[in-house]
Amino acid sequence: MKEEMSRIVRTMTTLIYVFIMVYGFYVIAHGHLTPGGGFQGGSVVASAFALLVVTYGNQKTQDFLQKDLLSLLESTGLVIFICFAFFGLGATFFYNFLSNSGSLFGSSATIGVNPGNLNTGGTVTAMNIAVGIEVLAALGVIVLTMSQASETIEKKEK
Amino acid sequence: MIGNFPFVAVVILLGLGIYTLIFKKNLIKIAIGITLIENGTNLFLITLGYRKGAVAPIYTQAPEGVPMVLPTPQALTLTSIVIGVATTALILSIAMIIYKKYGTLNSDEVRRLRG
Amino acid sequence: MSGILTHAPALVIALPLLAAFLVPIIGRFNRSKGLGWFVSIILGLSLLMTLLMANHILSNGPLIYVFGGSEPGLTLPSGYTVPIRIIFQIDGMGIFMGIITAVVSFLGAVYSISFMEQHSGLEKYYTLLLLLTTAMYGMEFTGDIFNFFVFLEIASIASVALIAFRSNLSGEPAEAGFKYMVVSSIAALMVLFAVGLFYGQYDVLNMATIASVMQFTQLDKIALILLVTVLAMKAGSVPMHMWTPDAYSEAPAPITMILVAASQASLYALFRVTFSLYNITLNTVVIGWIIIILGVLSMFIGVTMAIIQKDIKRLMAYHAISQTGYMLLGVGVGLAVLANPVALESFGIKAMEGGIFHIMNHAMYKGLLFLTAGALFYRTGTRDLNKMGGLAHNMSYTTVFFIIGAAAIAGIPPFNGFASKLIIYESVYQFNPLLSIIAMLVSILTLASFVKVFHSAFLGPKLEQYQKVEEVPKSMVVAMATLACIIVFFGLFPDVIVDNLVHPAVMALINQVNYTSAILGGM
Numbered sequence: 001m002k003e004e005m006s007r008i009v010r011t012m013t014t015l016i017y018v019f020i021m022v023y024g025f026y027v028i029a030h031g032h033l034t035p036g037g038g039f040q041g042g043s044v045v046a047s048a049f050a051l052l053v054v055t056y057g058n059q060k061t062q063d064f065l066q067k068d069l070l071s072l073l074e075s076t077g078l079v080i081f082i083c084f085a086f087f088g089l090g091a092t093f094f095y096n097f098l099s100n101s102g103s104l105f106g107s108s109a110t111i112g113v114n115p116g117n118l119n120t121g122g123t124v125t126a127m128n129i130a131v132g133i134e135v136l137a138a139l140g141v142i143v144l145t146m147s148q149a150s151e152t153i154e155k156k157e158k
Numbered sequence: 159m160i161g162n163f164p165f166v167a168v169v170i171l172l173g174l175g176i177y178t179l180i181f182k183k184n185l186i187k188i189a190i191g192i193t194l195i196e197n198g199t200n201l202f203l204i205t206l207g208y209r210k211g212a213v214a215p216i217y218t219q220a221p222e223g224v225p226m227v228l229p230t231p232q233a234l235t236l237t238s239i240v241i242g243v244a245t246t247a248l249i250l251s252i253a254m255i256i257y258k259k260y261g262t263l264n265s266d267e268v269r270r271l272r273g
Numbered sequence: 274m275s276g277i278l279t280h281a282p283a284l285v286i287a288l289p290l291l292a293a294f295l296v297p298i299i300g301r302f303n304r305s306k307g308l309g310w311f312v313s314i315i316l317g318l319s320l321l322m323t324l325l326m327a328n329h330i331l332s333n334g335p336l337i338y339v340f341g342g343s344e345p346g347l348t349l350p351s352g353y354t355v356p357i358r359i360i361f362q363i364d365g366m367g368i369f370m371g372i373i374t375a376v377v378s379f380l381g382a383v384y385s386i387s388f389m390e391q392h393s394g395l396e397k398y399y400t401l402l403l404l405l406t407t408a409m410y411g412m413e414f415t416g417d418i419f420n421f422f423v424f425l426e427i428a429s430i431a432s433v434a435l436i437a438f439r440s441n442l443s444g445e446p447a448e449a450g451f452k453y454m455v456v457s458s459i460a461a462l463m464v465l466f467a468v469g470l471f472y473g474q475y476d477v478l479n480m481a482t483i484a485s486v487m488q489f490t491q492l493d494k495i496a497l498i499l500l501v502t503v504l505a506m507k508a509g510s511v512p513m514h515m516w517t518p519d520a521y522s523e524a525p526a527p528i529t530m531i532l533v534a535a536s537q538a539s540l541y542a543l544f545r546v547t548f549s550l551y552n553i554t555l556n557t558v559v560i561g562w563i564i565i566i567l568g569v570l571s572m573f574i575g576v577t578m579a580i581i582q583k584d585i586k587r588l589m590a591y592h593a594i595s596q597t598g599y600m601l602l603g604v605g606v607g608l609a610v611l612a613n614p615v616a617l618e619s620f621g622i623k624a625m626e627g628g629i630f631h632i633m634n635h636a637m638y639k640g641l642l643f644l645t646a647g648a649l650f651y652r653t654g655t656r657d658l659n660k661m662g663g664l665a666h667n668m669s670y671t672t673v674f675f676i677i678g679a680a681a682i683a684g685i686p687p688f689n690g691f692a693s694k695l696i697i698y699e700s701v702y703q704f705n706p707l708l709s710i711i712a713m714l715v716s717i718l719t720l721a722s723f724v725k726v727f728h729s730a731f732l733g734p735k736l737e738q739y740q741k742v743e744e745v746p747k748s749m750v751v752a753m754a755t756l757a758c759i760i761v762f763f764g765l766f767p768d769v770i771v772d773n774l775v776h777p778a779v780m781a782l783i784n785q786v787n788y789t790s791a792i793l794g795g796m
Contacts, residue, residue, distance in 0.1 A: 033217075033218055039240050043243075072301065075294050075295070075297040075298050079291070079295060083291075091342075091343060092338070092342065094340045095341055114218050142251075146250070149254050149258075179459070192455065192459070196458075199465050206472060230472075230478075234419055234472075237419075238465055241426045241461075245429075248434065249451065252433070252447050252451045255444070256451060268444075268448055
């Protein structure tokens with residue numbers, strides 16, 4: 001995947017890229033209300049990265065998404081996740097200390113059919129976001145590394 | 159009878175996966191075999207929680223009084239899928255390293271470790 | 274103090290987990306030895322907490338820790354109580370394995386400080402090492418069967434990446450990693466299938482609850498066969514041992530030592546399934562004999578394959594298979610007579626004590642031997658026994674440690690291998706004399722094989738190319754010396770260990786009621 005694809009593909013990618021990203025972050029943020037969550041949303045975002053690799057080639061994508069930065073983001077997401085688990089140590093590890101507390105993500109959920117309130121769920125919501133960051137970064141690194149490696153293999157074959 | 163179809167599919171998937179593992183020599187095909195077994199297992203788990211006529215267990219969208227399907231097997235399956243992604247990524251990258259070093263994916267030609 | 278003890282079961286795995294995620298961030302700013310020290314300190318803290326818990330558990334009984342809530346269960350409006358939360362249930366057996374994991378992973382990290390210094394990508398190495406440790410603790414402590422599957426997979430993924438870590442120079446590590454990945458994926462998926470079978474029948478994932486309602490239906494039999502097969506495979510028993518020599522010989526030496534403990538965690542799971550989950554509902558004689566036969570085959574085939582090896586780590590890996598056989602034999606005899614109280618009292622418990630004591634002894638001396646092999650590799654750059662020679666002149670500490678390890682594995686008196694093997698010989702002789710004789714024969718062959726290694730690696734004149742070889746760096750010597758001290762201590766005072774650690778572990782396995790009531794009573 002060395003060369004860029006045609007202008008039509010590139011233009012469409014630029015258009016769709018934004019929508020995929022927005023959808024991915026929507027899935028991450030609504031993890032506690034709808035099916036989905038950190039992992040699913042993160043994979044959607046990472047698929048946008050894969051689209052970039054296919055369209056623009058490996059080199060240009062590497063310039064746009066720095067792998068170093070993504071690895072840092074990956075560990076940061078994980079550290080945030082485990083920190084929320086540690087904060088629950090007042091009761092037990094992983095205790096949901098934010099739920100129904102009235103602070104961030106702390107509203108109590110309404111029973112029955114309703115549109116859903118984003119500000120509920122306690123640490124579940126916060127952990128979903130942390131996992132989302134981790135997964136999008138990790139899968140992004142995987143996509144970039146694999147495309148890079150396949151390029152070197154192709155070079156060797158020639 | 160029709161309710162048992164998913165289990166038949168499970169058996170077929172597991173059988174195909176094991177067949178691939180035993181008889182195929184290509185490392186990528188072995189990876190596919192593992193994925194088949196994994197999907198068979200996931201299908202088995204998700205089928206366990208199914209109830210006829212029940213709705214998806216979404217808290218904010220399920221009407222009152224209607225039974226929901228059991229969410230635990232779905233959570234288990236989700237965990238297993240996430241682990242499966244990690245496994246597949248790892249196994250493919252190792253296959254890639256092997257191809258880089260040996261120039262082949264045939265497991266008969268790769269074998270340096272013997273005895 | 275009591276606050277730490279309350280949360281110790283969570284902190285033991287949470288600290289390495291937090292450190293695993295912090296290491297890549299720290300590694301960006303500090304690429305020197307600091308990383309190794311940081312990891313060693315974290316694992317040292319885990320070791321201290323494990324010992325603290327051991328002290329508590331051995332005097333006050335099992336420790337139960339509920340994640341994310343105060344009660345393990347949930348009472349439905351109808352009055353039906355079901356345990357839904359993930360719990361850690363640590364009894365005598367669990368903490369026994371936990372101590373092995375703690376010691377081995379801590380010393381592995383200390384050894385790595387110097388051993389891995391020259392490598393690049395160290396932050397990834399230490400992340401994986403910490404994840405592997407976390408997963409091993411999790412497998413040993415968890416009381417939830419699905420959680421066990423998750424930790425099993427984490428352990429597999431981390432160890433595969435570690436086995437293939439040195440594949441920048443040659444393709445063999447990647448090859449060994451691929452083999453192990455296939456084996457452990459299949460194993461983990463079959464465990465998951467068995468979990469599905471349990472969940473479909475009993476609607477719970479908590480092991481103690483499953484044990485208390487176990488019916489031993491046809492599906493349970495299938496689940497038992499799946500679990501015993503794949504866990505024996507993960508523990509490296511013959512005839513499913515093909516991954517062991519490759520994986521053990523290609524991994525870096527400290528990782529090999531931890532891998533030994535990781536496969537023993539699978540062995541622990543095998544015992545946990547047969548004793549705590551099924552106990553006397555299964556046909557103990559048949560399953561017991563199956564485990565005994567697996568053990569005898571492992572002992573014999575392992576040692577005969579080891580004698581012909583030229584690669585020092587491959588040779589030791591085959592010995593690891595052979596020693597696993599002793600553990601299976603000892604515990605298998607205990608399982609075979611489980612339904613017979615008289616025989617259990619007269620020799621069954623003794624046999625199990627021998628088998629379980631051997632787990633700890635094996636982790637210590639096999640760890641020491643792999644570390645000495647790593648030390649030889651560090652200085653000579655080869656694992657081929659034919660290319661070594663005369664190293665005793667320059668590497669005196671390593672030589673002494675190798676002698677201690679080799680004497681222990683061969684079962685020579687003042688060392689720990691002798692203590693556990695003697696218990697196995699005596700008790701198994703009362704069960705079936707032939708098995709005991711095979712075990713002794715294997716022990717003699719082991720001695721022969723290690724005499725050969727000692728002769729070709731250490732004795733003889735100084736070789737030309739190894740004139741300037743020096744003793745290995747301090748951190749490696751310290752790790753090996755600690756293991757050597759443990760071996761000698763266990764060998765001199767086996768009674769202390771057997772009475773205080775091993776016997777409670779055996780009783781925790783045999784008394785299924787204690788295991789189930791700890792959960793159901795607390796609900």
